[in-house]
Amino acid sequence: MAIDKDKLLELYTKMLLIRRFEERSADLLMAGEIPSGIHSSIGQEAVAVGVCANLRTDDCVSSTHRAHGHLIAKGGDIKLMMAELYCKRTGYCKGKGGSMHMADYSIGFIGACALVGGGLPVATGVALAAKLQGKDQVTVAFFGDGATNEGTFHESINLASIWNLPIVYVCENNMYAVTTPTSYSIPVKDVATRAVAYGIPGETVDGQDVLAVSAAAGTAVERARQGAGPSLLECKTYRYLGHFVSEEFLLGGKNYRTDDEINSWKARDAIALFGTKLMENGVLTKDKVASIEADIKAKVEDAVTFARQGPQPAPEEALEDLFV
Amino acid sequence: MREVNFMQAFNEGMREEMHRDKTVFFMGEDVQLPVFGFALGLVDEFGPERIINTPLSEAGFVGAGVGAAAAGMRPVVDLSVFGFAYLAMDQIASEAAKMRYMFGGQVKIPLVICGIAGIMGSSAAHHSESPHGMFMNVPGLKIVAPSTPYDCKGLLKAAIRDDNPVLFFQFIQLGLLTGAIPDEDYIVPLGVADLKREGTDVTVVAIGPMVPKALTVAENLAKEGISLEVVDPRTLVPLDKPAICASVKKTGRLVIADEAPRTCGAAAEIAAVVVEDEDTFGYLDAPIQRVTRHHVPMPCSPVLERFVVPDEGRIEAAVRKVMGKS
Structure with missing residues (x-):
């Protein structure tokens, strides 16, 4: 399927927006402005963007502790996101x-x-609701490699399979659950092969190739929308930073990944790879990149200003929102 | 005596018990390269056969701990964060807690389940959990909530040597708190409260991270001539009812401080124990006051978190109230 030029630029711009948002957030965390911890998705942008490119606004997404990229890719407002990182009343969840x-x-x-x-059972329930309500809505559940060792992964996919639910399970396999490598914790080479046990399609794609992700996700989303049932999509990717920002300080200099490994993944940076491809095809130029960068920088700075200027919640607001 | 912090005390307790007893082993997520200091260096000393990294499979590896305990080992299973215990709830509440009883006493489950609890600071609802009180409602589980490095090490060693399932709460706020411990082997028996400060006017029963806060309040109020007695139960199951009742009989006033949610929590149980006791009830000069977390999940915002978590100010206010000076 040919993708038009505007769509290609949109994919590129969204990946870059995620990257710059994550970088700025990490800096603000280290500067002490952001109180809550951050699990950065730098390096994994192509998965979020490639998958969500196939979704409508009314389609649903569930996410993980490493959520910023997914929310931006789904169309989230980075002002509200940044304000939430600042734990302000004006943030997505009121702090x-x-x-x-x-x-x-x-x-x-x-x-x-x-x-x-x-998040997997909850996403499965959202897909169940869509089926019961007769909607052609699709749900995507994002999760990491570590989650595929949880019972909820197996139970959810089994349910979705026997009930033929409109859901796509997307595993962002970044090879590590905190410090534990998948080579130790997962006995099969590709997580996608676990789909066999539940009688659904499983596919492994290069998570650094946004078009490959988008194409594979497109097939799975379409299958779900047509009522043909769930799929498991595994995207091989890598987080450049630690499990959380500033992890290295807590590990006291010990590392669980080699510099060679980190650098080999950075050499296949999803944004750089896609940018090069778009330049070769004439879709992108250096000037265009500069203008996209400038636009993103302005947007991120607007978000920071919005977050900084937002009011703190009043202490008593802690007691609100428990029940309807 | 030596000064160590809470995490070092735990670490020493683990090392000594693993040297003493070859059936002790330690498993959990990232225990070979721990993010916090509790398990630091254990793998270097004991190797990956006894310091076992697990996949993210809490129900699986907690249950495996139950089985290994039933089969003659003494596992210490690390949940990382105690909120992750909910993923293993069936194995904790239905298997570990009940097997011995259900099977008519045929089997023993010498298992320790530990994990970081308490308020991690803007880590929000999934990571700042203090679920110790919830587990008190499950018959068959012992529950340990230490507040000092001395108690941490001594209680850990007692927990490992105990033949029953023990939940061991590592309150993260206390992680770097230092205190003296002896060089020689010692244990702190389960079920024995500790008088952290003697006093005459008000008994404050404080749990885990509320102990240092209660001691600060005691220090401040002493300047006004108000004398607080701070009782640290140290273990919630078994609970040292005689020690708590004896203190209340002496002071006639009781404040219970616990950072866990309020309803049906440890503070509620302790209050019930005191008013149920015929000998003690008549000594009460004022209604009992509980100082707990507000009954909501932990919010992320520091402003909201400060409001939700009980602090020295709320302990002091409760003391003044039972003194009739609010």
């Missing part, structure tokens, strides 16, 4: 959620769950 628990129900972003594997 209650912070980095790990963002949600935007107006665009089908049903929430980031910080407990590994916790």
